[in-house]
Amino acid sequence: MKIVIIGVGLIGGSFALDLKEKFDDIELAGMDQNEDNLNRALELGFIDKAVSLQQLNEADLVFMAIPVDAALKVLPEVLNLVNDDCVVIDAGSTKKNLCAVVEGHPKRRNYLAAHPIAGTEFSGPEAAIRGLFRNKTNIVCEVEKTAFKLQDKAFEVFKAIGMNIRYMDPESHDRHIAYVSHLSHISSFMLGKTVLEKEKNERDIFDLAGSGFASTVRLAKSSPEMWTPIFRQNKKNIMEILDDYILNLQNFKGLMENDNFEEIFEEMQRTNHIKEVLNGINKNEELKVEDHGK
Incomplete structure (x- = not known):
């Protein structure tokens, strides 16, 4: 072939x-x-x-x-x-x-x-x-x-x-990929940008950044040559999910301003459900590996 x-x-x-x-x-x-x-x-x-x-x-x-x-x-x-x-x-x-x-x-x-x-x-x-x-x-x-x-x-x-x-179908693909992939890359790029703008001492970034920061900002190392066209092609879907994401950030900021840490705790606890979702995906992948090997 x-x-x-x-x-x-x-x-x-x-x-x-x-x-x-x-x-x-x-x-x-x-x-x-x-x-x-x-x-x-x-x-x-x-x-x-x-x-x-x-x-x-x-x-x-x-x-x-x-x-x-x-x-x-x-x-x-x-x-x-x-x-x-x-x-x-x-x-x-x-x-x-x-x-x-x-x-x-x-x-x-x-x-x-x-x-x-x-x-x-x-x-x-x-x-x-x-x-x-x-x-x-x-x-x-x-x-x-x-x-x-x-x-x-x-x-x-x-x-x-x-x-x-x-x-x-292509429309559903682009919409769902905007949620779980394209937004993640934007978040990572903007987190990296924010830290670079606020923390001028690059040595401090290197010394103080823990594994949490490294894993969250990992995608900011991705190729702009590849990702700029993706954002352009999927602009409509990305703009819609960005509105929701920005609203959640604004709500979180409002809770902070009002010292409503009980609600912050509840928000994070509800969001912990993502662990069950991802664990379910990982278990399913393990089963598929076993089946593929038989």
């Missing part, structure tokens, strides 16, 4: 590493707008060669892991060039606009809209790691618009690297 990875950073590189581990009969080629990234991916060995867009007609599978604004331009071009038996998969964090831009494309049947919920705060080829997708949820949108035989090809790959599939 001939596979082309467009975007050889964390997601594309990790996908390539897993494929090399799970499949013997594959040829992995790569493309990247950043020539340094492409050369580094070749040095690290998770792609076998570099290719151009014009060579996509030879591919059996194309995996796009590029910023979502670039994907809007690149996906139609890719579909123009691939053969009828090639499945094109993207891994972007927004789906509504991307699905819309190829709605009437003659080769829409070749495209599978996907979003693996996996990643780290790091970027670039060096950030690629084996097993990144193991037991992670992969959201698939508009699966009925992809040809059945190409669905099978994609799901064979997803299963081999251990991903769990969930189906969702």
Whole structure:
């Protein structure tokens, strides 16, 4: 199987590493707008060669892991060039606009809209790691618009690297992802910004920051090149959840101003329910790992 990875950073590189581990009969080629990234991916060995867009007609599978604004331009071009038996998969964090831009494309049947919920705060080829997708949820949108035989090809790959599939329409995907992912990144970026503005002595930040601060601000190390387009693409949903988030912060501030620490205690106690939610998710993932291993 001939596979082309467009975007050889964390997601594309990790996908390539897993494929090399799970499949013997594959040829992995790569493309990247950043020539340094492409050369580094070749040095690290998770792609076998570099290719151009014009060579996509030879591919059996194309995996796009590029910023979502670039994907809007690149996906139609890719579909123009691939053969009828090639499945094109993207891994972007927004789906509504991307699905819309190829709605009437003659080769829409070749495209599978996907979003693996996996990643780290790091970027670039060096950030690629084996097993990144193991037991992670992969959201698939508009699966009925992809040809059945190409669905099978994609799901064979997803299963081999251990991903769990969930189906969702593009609008619901973008709305829910705004709640649980995009807002988290905004919170982290703004926490980092606030501390940098208030605490001018960087040594004090280093010495005094505990694990709580480090874990909360971890996402602020993420790539602005990737996240700015995501915020732009999902602006409507993010603005709505930001209104709710800001309201909660204002209410908390009001409780502080009024010395209403009993209500603060109650607020935090009610919010502790998130532990049960996340523990349930973790237990479910453990069960899936056991089932996958049988």
